[in-house]
Amino acid sequence: MTTTVLTPQQRTDSLRAMTEETFDVLVIGGGVTGAGIALDAASRGLSTAIIEAQDWASGTSSRSSRLVHGGLRYLYNLDFKLVAEALKERGRLLTVIAPHLVEAQPFLWPLKTPVIERAYSAVGVGMYDALAVIGAGGKKTVPIQHHLSKKGALRRFPEIKPSALCGAIEFYDARVDDARLVITLVRTALKYGAQAASRVKVTGILKDARGHASGVEAEDLETGEKLTIKAKRIINATGVWTEQTQDMAGGSGGLKVLASKGIHIVIPRERLKAQTGLFLRTEKSVLFIIPWQHYWVIGTTDTAWHEQLEHPVPTSADIDYVLAHANEVLDTPLTRDDIIGTYAGLRPLLQPKVLDESKSTKVSREHTVTEVIPGMVAIAGGKLTTYRVMAEDAVDFALGAAEAKARPSVTFDLPLLGADGFEASVNQAERWGKKYGFDADRMHHLVRRYGSELPELLAAIDEDPTLARPLATAPQFIRAEVHRACTVEGALHLEDIFIARVRLNSEAPDRGGSEVDEIADIAAAALGWDKETTDKEKANYRERIAAELAAQQEANDAAASAVRMEAPDIVAGEVH
Template sequence: MSVLSLEQRASSLEALQDGEYDVLVVGGGVTGAGIALDAASRGLRTAVIEAQDWASGTSSRSSRLVHGGLRYLYNLDFKLVAEALRERGNLLTTIAPHLVEAQPFLWPLKTPVIERAYSAVGVGMYDALAVAGAGGHKTVPIQQHHTKKGALKRFPEIKPSALNGAIEFYDARVDDARLVITLIRTALSYGAEAASRTRVHEFLKDSRGHAAGVVATDLETGNEITVHAKRVINATGIWTEETQDMAGGTGGLKVLASKGVHIVIPRERFTAQTGIFLRTEKSVLFIIPWQHYWVIGTTDTAWHEQLKHPVPTSEDIDYILEQANKILDRPLTREDIIGTYAGLRPLLQPKVLDESKSTKVSREHTVTEVIPGMVAIAGGKLTTYRVMAEDAVDFALGEEEAKRRPSVTSSLPLAGAAGYQAAVNQSERLGAKYGFDADRMKHLLSRYGSEIGEVLATIDEDPTLATPLEAAPQFIRAEVHRACTVEGALHLEDIFVARVRLNSEARDRGGAAVDEIAEIAAAALGWSAEQTEAEKDNYRARIASELAAEAQSNDAAASAERTQAPDIVG
């Protein structure tokens, strides 16, 4: 079973102290989750632990894109782009077709001939690399050229003076946190053990000075556990150096924390079906359509505050609005914004770094030895998580063992992927049976894929779970229940941030839904009345701190406001 639950977590924590693991992964973001699946699916005895909730760092705060990185072609980084496009194709067709959806983008052009010509060459190369990476098959449509009139038809809200025409190309989008949780669940199905909110505070070494495991604390109980492992892989992203320091030695990686901010806009604000891609003086800007909203971002600035709770500032929000409004006929205002979020990218840091040019830092990943028996991986991006995982496990195993136990994840479907198209084909029939319209069925299928039958089975057992949430009717009560019983949510904030994602998709960050969601969670997780009230108070304090933070003009002030709210554990 690939179920993340209270019972599974307790079982894994007990198992972690029993025997020796071939691979212990520290870090439960997309890279660590990918490593856990890669190692477990090779037949290695595998464990993965995370200090917070799954995907709580960078991997729940991205642009939610699976893309080749069109802008990297301008840096002539063909290898990185080809690799990312190959992985995009795998995700769309085999690994996670239920979670990853092809998405068209318009690239507005301002000059009629020269810009269109060189842009067409770049996008054409992008398409060619994608087809080559898919063995000669198209996994998304190729570029299409539009006149000014044609571009305005595709995205009517563009300011007519902002373009002379456009190129339409494809990338893909993904719910980043849901991808991570699905990776962990799939790793469980291949025998891995997994425990969130389990913080490492010491690395064990054998008599030779080689890494031999960790001592960690279960933050839910305060209990200490000792985990023995032949190999340890540090996949802690922006915490890479902090984790390495605990192990000692002179090896390891240095990373730069670069903040990326996004704003969320109601779906009805634009009538367009395509997204927008723009190059800015500091980074790139994406306007990305989702079923119920638009995501607009991003920024790229060095971050020097605490790493756990990055937050957007008022200045960040103004910058995104300013960039978007350069091409919008009716300018966006703060009144249009229903959500904001900020994440930290773990960019590899060169020996000499000009922080004002953090976008120049390579996005390619690196794997290296920290001490014998312990490796670290950092860099890369969400799209190439699988390649990063394969490289990390290969490196940890060594050349001979890696050849004997090769990675199989390039063709391994994640939970919910196998039989996805068959589930889609049943959509109309199932919708009629449960009283769900096409919009509801699309929503459920894009979240659960072929596992939608499991969601509907819980409704058969308890018909009230089919009821939409009163304060957020795009979600039904069964989704909250599943977040707690299958997807590893331990606390109210876990549900709002990474599963029913109202923290970044609702104007009040889900405040109006706190009582209702807490009621469902309490029943599923066995909370007492006192614990339920504590969970609600904690999440409401988080909401207040996040709203106060985004009113500040600089990172230091915003960070200070955000950390006023206490963490639920630890």
């Protein structure tokens, strides 16, 4: 019997199935790429298992700019195919796959010279719009560009320095809660029969008599139990851990990946009165100022990272860099006192060549799939926006041309959980709000998080009306959201709730410290923790908070990483 909930019991059942069956596909890695692969494979009718060494989305996929975008800057490198592909995927996410999680977002592109820059920028953004319409079969999924005078631009974004622009172009991309997208992908894969377990670490790759990959040796990090999981095909989707995972297989194949750190700062929504985001080109990359319902996200950086991979952290210098670039265009400068949150992630930068050029390989501009050893493939590179295409490529490659043709991907037209009936749920929001005493702001928040699954959360409130109460020190969330994180969304530990589900770790100045007791009480009731376990969870998360806050005061990566690693993980040995 299939399920759509990630719970401790589901995890136990999945692990049992993993040790008893031989799967068509085993996916290693529970970020957006691995989750997408699991859904692609399962929805083709392949028996599928997915394991992740930490929590779902714990790496890059919970630490991104939270954008679904075509990559306007790539047009200036003439990467038309890449941009067209990303815009096509953006359109599908907005309209079919995840309209509840992906929301259209306007951005201003400030112009500094009145004629030449406006002309070439208009052509670039016009091409961006045209590619989006073509990718959507002739339909507009977001509004097209709009040219603004200096006065018009300042009306849309009053905080821009008047000297920083002579006008602007307003264009559209989209935003997404990256971690919620991943968790929803895993849950949708469960719907189609996949088995899934977080905090399961691969310790070795099994091979048959021919030397082909035939499964993995693994450890359940929650219990210490050793597991053997058999599979006909293994897909390595571990991002910055790609080389570590494929090295277990031996052989000469695989990918070479470098880690690049990107950091973001978060400031309160009321700090800027703007009605639109901001897109700025910098000397190295781009800087986005992105509005969310209750805050702004500003980033990012792009610097080589040579420290441990589990817990990248921003340094004091990183924070200064982002503030400095934002303040180049803001009339009232942002200061550290404005910052309510920070986070850092590692991009898996794919190196130009695969390790063994003699092996078959599929290369796109952004991602590559190649054979590690027979029966095991690796995929890396890419971006969150194109996760579905990456997943399709990885499964096609693993199956081989003939079987891939016989079992084509169906995810282009496949809604995620919460997507079917989303518009009807939007239409019910006012009525539900009146029934439960929630205002329009609260209902927008809930509908955008849960889509057509929102009635399930409301049913939990019907059973326990105390779940309707806002969290005492984080009233943007209600207690039911914490309860659902534990009973539906796969949170096993307190940190899982704060980091990837009720995201106070990056959206509150104390990283959720003032909510530890209340959230731990809700989690304890939902997950059956005794007092000793609850106290351990609270102490561990508080240590993490202290380490993260201390790390961002350090001047360089090595010092910041060392400080961060002083806080132990709640589960030892969480590495891929």
